[in-house]
Amino acid sequence: MSSTPESRSPASRPSASKPALDTLVELLRERLPDDALIAEPSAAAAATRLWNARVTKRPAVVARCRTAADVQAAVRAARSAGVPLSVRGGGHDWAGSAIADGGLLVDLGEMRQVVIEGDEARVAGGATVSDVLDAARPHGLAAAVGTVGSVGFAGLTLGGGYGTLIGVTGLGVDNMLSAEVVLADGRIVTADPRHEADLFWALRGGGGNFGVVTELRTRLHPFATVSTGLLAFPWDQARSVLRGWRTLTAAADDALDVMFGAMSTPVGKVVFTMPTWAGDPDRAAAQIARVRALGDPVLDDVDRRALADAVHALDEAFPYGGEYRLGARMLPALTDDAIEAFVRAAEAMPGTCALNVHHAHGTATRAQAADAAYPYRDEHLVVEIIGSWTDGDGAAESAWVRDAEDLLEPYALPGGWANLMAPDDPHAPDAYGANTARLLEIKAHYDPDGVFTAIPLREA
Known part of the structure; x- marks a missing residue:
């Protein structure tokens, strides 16, 4: 699962004045269909629904965009009226930063076409x-995606893009071929390796900091059906299972991905794995058996199934409209000390909470840190x-999130996955490492006025 890096308005930016909002509404009425504009406060609030129900910020005006031209009109109207704007794609923003409180929400919710x-x-x-x-399943294909279906695809991809196919497909950014972008000045450009190449580099990891991505092209792969599911082990086997995971993955085929974590179930707290085999189907049973042998499973639901179905199923674990606080740490390796910190965090975990661990390996680690804005290219865990x-x-659950971060901090890399950072996260200055300076230069070129502030992007 991951929260998406939709465009955000900084928390310090004040709400727009009534004259500015009146001007905005007038301009939008000239440029958008009547049913695309929501300016009545209660209606705007009702139309603003994010994955995390804890978010209370609300825009003053919502522009329901259906085309890139609609987005262009909305951005230009907001700039002309002096009203802050934000962008909602899939709506899976946990911190509520995708909402410019009292500003304009550029809503892409009706732009869901996949060709x-x-x-x-x-x-x-x-x-x-x-x-x-x-859309890809009838063609026998799948994309490099995450593990929860309701996450916005563009936001996931632009922020890096972890998922269970990572060993064979790489990160989401590695599969991005081009992007149609509405810039801060309202121009619509296409960014790819030959056109707006700096912008293309920056989007692949730097997310919505540079404009509104109204369409992207991505590479697909022949993995519509995989062997995947859940294998969970008793909590008293947690340490041995994690040490076994370390040994198994050190020599595993790229096609085997083994997420792991901790959660509460009807049979008690468990250490779980979610193996996914995206290789030769005739080798699947032997590969999954290696994971099953990590302990004595109390839950065993691994089968050959459509990747789309597996992802749909996980939506129920983290439903839209729940109340959430997220955190993250990025580990270079699962050392004995890191295992102990993970176990301690899980043992203190409230029953409604969870720990999920992604493993960057295989194809994802064969790119160079400077190839795209996303800098984490050595093998690591999120x-x-x-x-x-x-x-x-x-309060108790939020305190546990902070405590878990603190327990893992001594074993973590600087920075972290910006998709899971709040705008004021103290680790944000380190999120892009050596790529930060170039990102800031590109930001100054494409958005000198700071109209778009998505995932944290600032100097150390």
Whole structure:
């Protein structure tokens, strides 16, 4: 799972004045269809729904865009009126930073078209992971995607793009072929290796900091069906399972990805694995057996199934409209000390919370850090720390997220995956490492006024 880096307005930016909003509405009425504009406050609030129900910020005006021209009109109107804007794609923003409180929300929710062209897909800016997988499945294809279907595909890809095919497909940014972008001045450009090459480099990891991506092209792969599912082990086997995971993955085929984590189930707290084999189907049983042998499974649901179905199933684990606080740490390796920190964090974990760990390996580690804005190219682990609750104010769950981050911090890399960072995260200055200076130069060229501020991008 991952939160998407949709364009954000800085928290310090004040709400627009009433005269500015009146001007904005007047301009939008001239440029957009009547049913695309929501300016009545309660209606705008009702139309603003994010994955995390804890978010309370609301825009003053919503522009429901259906085309790149609509987005262009909305951006130009906001600039002319002096109103801050933000962009919602899939709506999977956990921190609420995708909402410019009292400003204009450029909503891409109706732009969900996916067109398959051979082994490529053209994906509109509001399409979700499930939209892409469902469109590619009849062709026997799949995209480099995450593990939850409701996440926005563009936001996931632009922020890096971890997923269970990572060993054979690489990161999402490695599969991005081009992007149609509405810039801060309202121009529409196409960025690819031959056109706006600096912008193309920056988008692949730097996310929505440079404009509104209204469409991207991505490479597809022949993995519509894989062997995948859940294997969970008793909690008293956690340390041995994780040490076994380390040994197994050190010599594993690129086609075997083994996510792991901790969660509470009807049979108690478990250490789980989610193996995915995207290789020769005749080798699947032997590969999954290696994972099964890590311990004594108490849950075993691995089978040959459509990747789209597997991703759909995980939507239920983290439903839209729940209350969440997320955190993360990025580990260079699963050392004995890191295992101990992980176990301690999990043992203190409230029952509604979870830990998910992605493993960057194989094809994802064969690019160079300077090839795209996303800098993490050595083998590593991303620990997602997911605080979730259904009752109360979430104080205990939020405190656990912070404590888990602190436990893992001594073993973590500087920076981290910006998709899971809040705008004020103290680790944000290190998120892009040696790529930071170039990103800031490109930002100054394409968005000198700071109209778009998506995932954290600032100097150390």
